[in-house]
Each structure stands twice: as C-alpha cells, then as structure tokens.
Amino acid sequence: DIVMSQSPDSLAVSLGERATINCKSSQSVLNSSNNKNSLAWFQQKPGQPPKLLVYWASTRESGVPDRFSGSGSGTDFTLTISSLQAEDVAAYYCYQFYSIPNTFGQGTKLEIK
C-alpha cells in the first residue's frame, strides 16, 4: 500500500499570509500512461463532506479560488494557499488514486493565528 504522509499535522497562519502543506507518498504516483501524478487535495470543514480542490497534483477544480495551488511530482507534493482567508480554516487531505488501495494522508488542520 502507498502510505501518504502529510506535514505538518496542524498549522496556524495569519490572515493574508501564505500557508503551505506538504504531502509525501511512499512510492511514486506518476502515471506513465498519461504522465500525470495521480494525486488530489481535499478541503473539509466541520460537519461537511470533503471538497475537491486540486487533482492531477496541480489542476485546480472548477470554482476553486486561485489562491489555492498544487505542485510537485513523483513522491513530493505541496498545497499552497497564497493569501489565507478566514473561510480557509479547515482540514486538508492529500489522496493518491494511483494504486489500490487508494489512500489519504492523515490530514492537516489549518487555523488562523
């Protein structure tokens, strides 16, 4: 199984500042058939289902604000929020859909400093 490890587990950032969440996979999730990384990022607010933010590691889902961006390849990935807004307080999860079983990172809790 591919193990997804996120860092940090929690993060406090001031409004308007940059937030960076890292995700490392135990093996590459680069899909050779399409040369894309099978990696997605989700945001989950309390009492709500997760919401897809980014897929193929760097493609922003329709309707997601452009302050959210994903980067990385192979085994190392990053979700960046360029200017933190109050509504971004949530838990964030990375997820690999390269191999079965699909697996999630343990989550990163983002708060306002």
Place this chain on the structure above:
Amino acid sequence: EVHLVESGGGLAQPGGSLRLSCAASTFTFSSYWMSWVRQAPGKGLEWVANIKEDGSEKYYVDSVKGRFTISRDNAKNSLYLQMNSLRAEDTAVYYCARSVAGLDYWGQGTLVTVSS
C-alpha cells in the same frame, strides 16, 4: 450540479449487517466509477471500495475484504455497500463519491454506529 444522497446508516450490533445506498442524480451514473469513503468520529478519511462503471471490477481496502460488498444498479442510478460481520472499528460516517481524477463529488454521508 451532481447530487449524491446516502441512506441506510444507523445502529448495528457487532457481527451484524447493514446495507448502505447512494442515490445519484443529474449525471450519467453508468459512465462513472464510484467509491465509498469513510471517516471515523474525529479521525481522517479512509477509502473503502470502488466499482467500475459496469460493475465488472471491484476493489476493497484490506480491512473490509470478505465482509463488505460494493455493488451498483445503473438502471436505478444507485450505489450500494453491503456490510456484514460489522465491528466496532467500522463505526464511521460513510460517504459515496464519484471517482473522476480523484473524487470530484461527494454525498453528505450516513453515520454507521456499531455497538452493543
């Protein structure tokens, strides 16, 4: 807007069974892989199972193999999860999700509690 509604959750005794359903609407259900994902109270997300568009391929996380069965009825636009031999550690909110480059749409979830 894609619409997914789970049902069938509730209280079950250890060793018991439950069948979850997920009703899909506003998209061509038969054209998509579908997944179940669960979240234990206060914990992270765990992928449980997925199923191909025509039901010919099914995959499971090891912890539910032999106990849970994913299925679908494309004529009814519905996804199912038959859960047998339930354990306390199966207690979670269960979400169905459409599987497109990740999981692009999710239902609101249904709570399964396994307790005596």
